Amino acid sequence: MLRIHFTEADLLNTRVATAPDASWELVLSLRHLRRRVVPPRYAAWRRDVVARMPHTGGPPEDYREVAVAPYWEDIRASVDGDRALRIRALLDGGVNGLLRSYAPTMRWLPPTLHVRSAVDRDYALRGRGLVLQPSHFCHGVGHLPEDPDAPPVLVHPAAQPQSEPPGDKALARLMGATRAGILIAAGTACTAGELARRVGVSAPTVSHHLSALRDAGLLRTVPHGASVLHVRTRTGSALVNSSCAFR
Known part of the structure; x- marks a missing residue:
């Protein structure tokens, strides 16, 4: 569990990223490629990528061109959809409403944001605020830089589209x-x-x-x-x- 601690200055400086992060999409997609079982939403993507890769036992040197670039519009659409949801939550409920909108992946218990993660860690923002970065290939847990002095960017799963009402x-x-x-x-x-x-x-x-x-x-x-x-x-x-x- 990540525990991200906010001050009043952090709340004022928190924002939602405006576009996908290409480096994170690359890294997180590669993790799915290496797994034997992937979440259903990535199954077709993985099948297509594996079929296009040379049978060398590992990803090709041009992995980005094979596994990420052809799917970039899907990635952007996923991030845009999440951003629209967060903007609505911000307009309706301010920053508190924004942070509450990330349940169940995150739980906002002011002044701390609890985030599902593979690591157990406390993280102080120290007035810098937080960039909330939705990711198409992020699944289940959030990611923060290991370096506490690096820009505080929380990579999290983009919201899944609901069935058409x-x-x-x-x-x-x-x-x-x-x-x-x-x-x-x-x-x-x-x-x-x-x-x-x-x-x-x-x-x-x-x-x-x-x-x-x-x-x-x-x-x-x-x-x-x-x-x-x-x-x-x-x-x-x-x-x-x-x-x-x-x-």
Whole structure:
């Protein structure tokens, strides 16, 4: 069990990572490759990678190109989905709500975050805050740097997608699967690229649907630095929230 101790300054400086960490995805994927039994979500990935690897008894020198790079969009979609969940928890409950949202992998008992881990360790943040890094290939436990002076980054399993609720299917029948998916994903502000990855469509396709949803008053677009974010309007949220009525 990892016990991460927060001060007030740490709570103010805690944030969620904005993208996958390529080095951690590489290391953690390799661990799954070397296991005889892997969690079901990685079974197809492992089977494909093993089939593409030369039969030399170990991973090839170009392992990243074989096992990680072809799956990068899946990795990013997994991390984006987790980030959207955490942002919603932060908006609804502040930092306490954010830290509580990681159950059952983590348990927030202020001022200490208890994290499932293969090691037993106390870790003081010392005012530096914590970067919460979701990972596609992380499973079951969290990871912190062994060096207490290294930047405090907690690598943890990205949240697993839930089965599609009936309301989502009803909304898809009403307005089409792609537009329904975009509208649902835009519950938290997203770039067009993030929406495209979550829904599984190309950038031009998502741009076309964003325009239609915006013209219908279901989405609004707001500038955010050098980026543009898209988020549901109250009308759009009302449509999503009431979609179960269309079953």
